[in-house]
Amino acid sequence: MDGLTDPSQYVRIPAEAVIGAAVLIALPRRPRMALAAVSGVALAAMTVLNLLDIGFNQYLGRGFNVVLDWSLFADAESYLEDSIGPTTTLVAVAGLIVVVLLLFVVLALSVVRLGNLLARNSGLATRGTLAAGVVWITCSSLGLQLSGVPLAADSTANALKDQAHRLSATLRDEADFRKVAKVDAFGNTPGSQLVPDLRGKDMIFTFIESYGRSAVEDPIMAPGVDATLDARTKALAKAGFHAKSGWLTSATYGGSSWLGHSTTMSGLWISNQQRYRTVMASDHLSLTDAFKKTGDFDTVGVMPGVVKGWPEQNWYGLDKVYNAFQLGYKGPKFSWSTMPDQYTLQQFQDRVHSKKPADGKSRMSFLILTSSHTPWAPIPKMVPWDRLGDGSVFDSIEKAGNPSSYTLTDDTHSKQEYGKSVQYTVTALTQWLERYGTENTVLVFLGDHQPNAHVSGNHASRDVPVSIVAKDPKLLDRIGSWNWTDGLRPAHDAPVWKMSAFRDRFLTAFGSTPHPKKN
Incomplete structure (x- = not known):
């Protein structure tokens, strides 16, 4: 430029x-x-x-x-x-x-x-x-x-x-990746040998939009975000939850969130749209589908950012998906985000989490939270959980918020508001966990990519934070060899993996047996 x-x-x-x-x-x-x-x-x-x-x-x-x-x-x-x-x-x-x-x-x-x-x-x-x-x-x-x-x-x-x-x-x-996608370390693993150590658990995977390393380390955003992460770590500990956190290097940056989602879930480096289409048309095992393949989990997705048909549901192995039109929201949009994350989480609770799966199964849930999506103005604020209703309570908050132009034309404003949006989403997610999490709840949450260069800078890393939260200390002991940081805030020198490494390491840590499918 x-x-x-x-x-x-x-x-x-x-x-x-x-x-x-x-x-x-x-x-x-x-x-x-x-x-x-x-x-x-x-x-x-x-x-x-x-x-x-x-x-x-x-x-x-x-x-x-x-x-x-x-x-x-x-x-x-x-x-x-x-x-x-x-x-x-x-x-x-x-x-x-x-x-x-x-x-x-x-x-x-x-x-x-x-x-x-x-x-x-x-x-x-x-x-x-x-x-x-x-x-x-x-x-x-x-x-x-x-x-x-x-x-x-x-x-x-x-x-x-x-x-x-x-x-x-x-x-x-394109030609080379088709060959790579046909090789899968767990492609032929029987359902009985997938995630045996998580049977009976309430498993939740959550992506936080644009939650990147800059939020935790940039001098403008980090003070507020780090204070929130530390405060929420203490609040979760008081409720009996423990957490470990590290870094993943995302396959995308600034946008194209679906590339980050699919890279994490597939164990493949999906860095462009052609690779994405190739994987979505394949039978390469997704991490979410691994839970469905066990036969012991119902699988559900909550996607407030999905506003049209989403054929990817089949590849992800989700029995049911709630899109933006199926969550009953009557409040205002917050720029790109169709609804505040706090509302999404309460709907997840009311429609999914509070209901026991049929046939004595456990549940695996897949959530995409969107309130931290660019342009970060206006952004929602937390309201009492019992006042969420149909979302109309957010009308006055949206009207009082900054217009989109507030961040579109000023990088400092972008950084400040982006930081606030991350604090909001982390607070909403961890408060939900405090209120509704159980002895069996296991929450994995991470960012999909760094925010764009107006916020993260021209030479920012591609790293995003990732955390695993649970009450069962034995469960977190299984990832002790990962050397992740205790709490929700990963240390600067915590291990950094490629995002595509997460699937296999997670499956292995929780007892899955590799049975490779080769090209």
């Missing part, structure tokens, strides 16, 4: 322009105009790709993938609608489309006009092009720079080379 505002960027000599000028001077009129028009369109396309690269690096910590990332635009539009309203989003999207179309037209016409100008003044243009070529070769050979930036530029060629490399790597990765 800084390069766009650096004046030295605009005094560089682009090799592509020198070569293009030489070719346009030499061509007859019709071929020259055709080539000029195509070159203008190509230049516009590269400009759009460069801008997409900048945006993706800022929000997702990676460049734009021309094969896989087009589907994310629909999610981006939905996010804008939730943040700034449907009307403003419609205007913004329409304006952006017009600007992009104008860019293609203007650049195409501009290069055509430039080609005609060069042809009309071929003598002067030829001498100027030769001089520019000599200067470029000299600057390149001597490595001359201005403010640390090479004067001889070939950035467009390098950008094309980079995009071609990404395309080739994506196609290779």
